[in-house]
Amino acid sequence: MDQEKIWEKACAVLPGGVNSPVRAFGGVGGIPVFMKRSEGAFLFDENDKAYIDLVLSWGPMILGHNPPEVVEALKDQLSRGLSFGTCTGAEANLAELILSMIPGMGMLRLVNSGTEATMSAVRAARGYTGRDKIMKFRGCYHGHGDSFLIQAGSGALTHGAPSSLGVTAGTAADTLVADYNDLNAAENLFETYPDSIAAVIVEPVAGNMGVVPPAPGFLEGLRSLCSRFGSVLIFDEVMTGFRVARGGAAERFSVQPDMITLGKIAGGGLPLAAYAGKREIMSVVSPLGKVYQAGTLSGNPMAVAAGTAHLRLLEQKNPWKKLEEKTGYLCSGLRKAAAKHGAPVQVNQVGSMFTLFFTSKPVTDTKTALAADAVAFARFFHAMLEEGIYFPPSQYESAFLSLAHEQKHLDKIIQAAETFFEKGTNV
Ligand code: KE4
Numbered sequence: 001m002d003q004e005k006i007w008e009k010a011c012a013v014l015p016g017g018v019n020s021p022v023r024a025f026g027g028v029g030g031i032p033v034f035m036k037r038s039e040g041a042f043l044f045d046e047n048d049k050a051y052i053d054l055v056l057s058w059g060p061m062i063l064g065h066n067p068p069e070v071v072e073a074l075k076d077q078l079s080r081g082l083s084f085g086t087c088t089g090a091e092a093n094l095a096e097l098i099l100s101m102i103p104g105m106g107m108l109r110l111v112n113s114g115t116e117a118t119m120s121a122v123r124a125a126r127g128y129t130g131r132d133k134i135m136k137f138r139g140c141y142h143g144h145g146d147s148f149l150i151q152a153g154s155g156a157l158t159h160g161a162p163s164s165l166g167v168t169a170g171t172a173a174d175t176l177v178a179d180y181n182d183l184n185a186a187e188n189l190f191e192t193y194p195d196s197i198a199a200v201i202v203e204p205v206a207g208n209m210g211v212v213p214p215a216p217g218f219l220e221g222l223r224s225l226c227s228r229f230g231s232v233l234i235f236d237e238v239m240t241g242f243r244v245a246r247g248g249a250a251e252r253f254s255v256q257p258d259m260i261t262l263g264k265i266a267g268g269g270l271p272l273a274a275y276a277g278k279r280e281i282m283s284v285v286s287p288l289g290k291v292y293q294a295g296t297l298s299g300n301p302m303a304v305a306a307g308t309a310h311l312r313l314l315e316q317k318n319p320w321k322k323l324e325e326k327t328g329y330l331c332s333g334l335r336k337a338a339a340k341h342g343a344p345v346q347v348n349q350v351g352s353m354f355t356l357f358f359t360s361k362p363v364t365d366t367k368t369a370l371a372a373d374a375v376a377f378a379r380f381f382h383a384m385l386e387e388g389i390y391f392p393p394s395q396y397e398s399a400f401l402s403l404a405h406e407q408k409h410l411d412k413i414i415q416a417a418e419t420f421f422e423k424g425t426n427v
Helices: 004-011 068-078 089-101 114-129 169-173 183-192 216-229 248-252 301-317 322-340 365-371 374-386 406-425
Strands: 035-039 041-044 050-051 108-113 133-140 175-179 197-203 233-237 258-263 271-277 345-349 354-358
Touching: 041 175, 041 322, 050 406, 068 301, 068 406, 089 108, 089 271, 089 301, 108 354, 114 197, 114 233, 114 258, 114 271, 133 183, 169 175, 183 197, 216 233, 233 248, 248 258, 322 345, 322 354, 322 406, 354 374, 365 374, 374 406
Parallel strands: 133 175, 133 197, 197 233, 233 258
Antiparallel strands: 035 041, 041 050, 108 271, 258 271, 345 354
16 A cells, blocks of 8 residues: 555645644654554554554553453443443443552543543642642643643644644733743742642653653652642643553652543553542532533543453553563663664663653753754654664654563664664764
């Protein structure tokens, strides 16, 4: 199948040829690869070329593509119906399962995307506190809600539109921005607006400027600032939830937020996300309270079946330690290969998420992350693609491993990277 022809058609009917900007290869150049099927650690393009997949649908497929138990659960649900728009026992069971896995949350609401989860969490925090402003961090991405498209990360970075058109000045005025890991900047904003900040929303491990771990004391500092000033601390764990630990970053770093947003892994590959909070905060959400939020397909039986089977499988396999070891092996192999050939590369890893930054300086915050050489990364990306290895098509994204990635796959990635470094990153 001619991928150029498909691309032409896609560009004629979809803005930029895609349904999500970062897939357009804008950050790396060239025509996107059109995939037609997946299996385990692999994606297969329209010409059936296999790629070791390090994107995993941008995070969800932590156990590898199409775990049989999830497929079985979907087939079973299929025989009972696709969508009811009514209450079902399964959605209450899934909510109970999720609350048993994440720390300190009293209730949650299922929604269809991470964006819906973060938008709804912020609206609940505003309703609960009666305040208007929120604080976010430069380079963090919380979905495409208006309040978040202010110096956002992920695709917004790649496409050089840190503040999107269509976001009103009024909305932007209610979003305060500090650099990631800059606790002083956050404290200064609180001192400037002591009674106006409804919530601080943060990626507890930044994944959308590439992987940047929280500096020691950063999350703890945000926790105490929010407690001191009466603001809601929201951990946006759409990417880190069920990824960096069973209970996400809140468990890994032992910092208790007031709300947690989830997505990706929670849906097992289907559109399902959630926002969770302490009981008193979630009690403001309609119809219990006066913060309105709704959704035709929220708690959809197919998505709930996939999410439930996926999380139950995670509980059964308990993959986090093994995933961290696999990722550690890969990242140290990449570091050694780069060092051997004097390539200016940093590799940041938290759990089974990692990013290879083309820069000689350690990447510890927004500034150093955004200073990485996206052009060198683009060359690396295409060299890997040639070898049948699919990295995220942007310097400012996280790559992921799954339980389905085997030693031989990791060794192939290390070998391919070493060949690239040998030729010099300016090739
Ligand atoms: P969605 O609306 O795309 O389901 O989730 C938004 C979101 C919220 N919070 C965090 C921390 C996220 O990483 C995301 C989405 N992540 C991007 C990849 N970095 C999704 C990929 C895309 O935009 O196509």
